[in-house]
Amino acid sequence: MFCVLFAHVANDQRGVIEFSSVTSFFKYVIDCFYSHMWRKDHKEPIHQSIREYSKLNRLAFDGLTGNAQMIAWPKHTFIDTVGKDCYEELSYIGILIAEKTNEIINEPEEYDIHHIKQNELVRFYHKLFAEWYAARYLSSYAGSFWPFWLKYNLNKINPVDLQFVFRFACGLNKKASRRIIKYLKSVEGGASFASLCLFEQPDNPEEVVESVKGLCSDGMIIRSSDSRLLQRSNIQLLEIASRKKIEVPCLQFDHSFKAAQQNEVTLESGLSLPVLLSIEKLVFTTQAEHEISQENMLGVVKYGQRCLQLKTLAFHGKFVLPLSLTVETLTSNMNSRNITVFWQLLEYVFQLDVSSGKWRLSSMESLTSGIVEPKEDIEMLRSVCSGDMTLRRTDSRLLQRVKIQLLEIASRHRVDWFHSTIIT
Structure with missing residues (x-):
């Protein structure tokens, strides 16, 4: 249009x-x-x-x-x-x-x-056009009326369906912009739309920086369900945070990750994120089975190395990652500093051992805290191996992968399973 x-x-x-x-x-x-x-x-x-x-x-x-x-x-x-x-x-x-x-x-x-x-x-x-004239009404009153009037009337506006009423109003009146952005940040799911409104007042860089601090203080989520416009707006926020060294505790890709290279992450929408210098944790989530090749996995690691404040990489949900990574390639790309890499698969958590390129069994507490465990928890491994292990052809690919991963770890540490069976 x-x-x-x-x-x-x-x-x-x-x-x-x-x-x-x-x-x-x-x-x-x-x-x-x-x-x-x-x-x-x-x-x-x-x-x-x-x-x-x-x-x-x-x-x-x-x-x-x-x-x-x-x-x-x-x-x-x-x-x-x-x-x-x-x-x-x-x-x-x-x-x-x-x-x-x-x-x-x-x-x-x-x-x-x-x-x-x-x-x-x-x-x-x-x-x-209706949204333009409605925004003119909102901007004039949002900049002058008491907060209870503003909250009552903003509650009637669905930001998903009427985003341009918010955006036009913010662009027309600076005082209204501050109040509208504050309101959006206070409602569930409103922070993303606040980022769209933020760029409607581009003339005050100090206010933009303060707003970016507020929007990024609890982390950022880029969802596959977000429009390209909203994804692009969030990427702009992250770039500002990177340039101004504003701390972003966590960036989550929710069903939106496609590929990674040394200098960028590509989303399913086709948009790309450059290297971000102020992110502490990078999380990938999916509820649909998503296989990541060894090349793509190494791309994630290389990208993480370029993000200088990054401490943790984590994969949650139904990601199928390589059973091991090439040690030479891995160590050459992680020699400057160590990043903890977690992989949550079903109810198990694995942590990447950079020195061997293999996964070791970890705990949910480690995943939550991001603390690197110096060595494998053998007692936890023995506890896992104390039950039955049966590999079935009818098992889902994810279940087969986690069983193979556990068998490989147990074999590496010479821990016997109580009972294991392969059924074709």
Whole structure:
């Protein structure tokens, strides 16, 4: 939608036009609509100004935040509410559209013989325009009203569905921006949307840094379910944190990891993260079986070495990792400093022994604390081996992998299983 609008309204511009935020871009689009109108009317744009329609702003806000979203109204109701001048101007520009609809009536004696009533509706050309005017209402009140008013009204806005109401409002009013970002950070799942709003006020680097500190203080999660826009925004936050040496205790890739090389991590969405210098822990999670090749695993290790504050790498869920890594390649890439690498597989936790390239049995406590155990816990290994071990063809791949891993560790330490069987 943005691209089509820009191509339409800016086709007579020369050179490259740069925008620092979504708000500045959409404001430019609105300005172009008015500029085209004034040219048609043979008026000089320099002597004109865009009128503020406060009643339209309120109508759009109430329409979007009601129980059922509304961006269309009966024509007579719309004109009575916002005024004829507003209706005519925005219809002439193309922001508003009038449509006729037919409604079947059950009381034929009150209407014509066809039992049909014709209605005329006025609607915004696109929901984005409704969000723009709703944001103008929100920005004016969020910057001046008491917090209880703000919280009551923000609770009515779903950030997933109406993110541009938040973003436009933040771009239009700096004071409103601070309050909205603070609110988003306080609600469950709102921190990610706060990061989108943050970049709508690009003129105050000190405030941006303080906001990044707040957003990154509890760590960051990049999910596969996040839009590319949201992922890109979070990557920007992490890059700022890296440049400004803002500590990020944990970065989690939730079903979003695809591959890693020495200088970047690639997401399933195609986006990439550069080396991040202020991350302490890197966690990969998945609930769908995900095999990582030896080459890709070494890429993760190399990337971790470049992240200078990184202490721990952890894989949770249904990752299928190599049973061992090439010692020469591993030691050559981890000779500068040691990073603890954990692999949680089903109910077991394994820790990578860098000196041998093999996994050793660890504990859930080690995974939680990130503390490196100097050697294998033989007593814990004997406890695991005291039960039966049966390898079945019908076992899931993950279950087979964990059993093979345990057998290999037991064999390495000459610990016998109480009873082991292979069933084909």
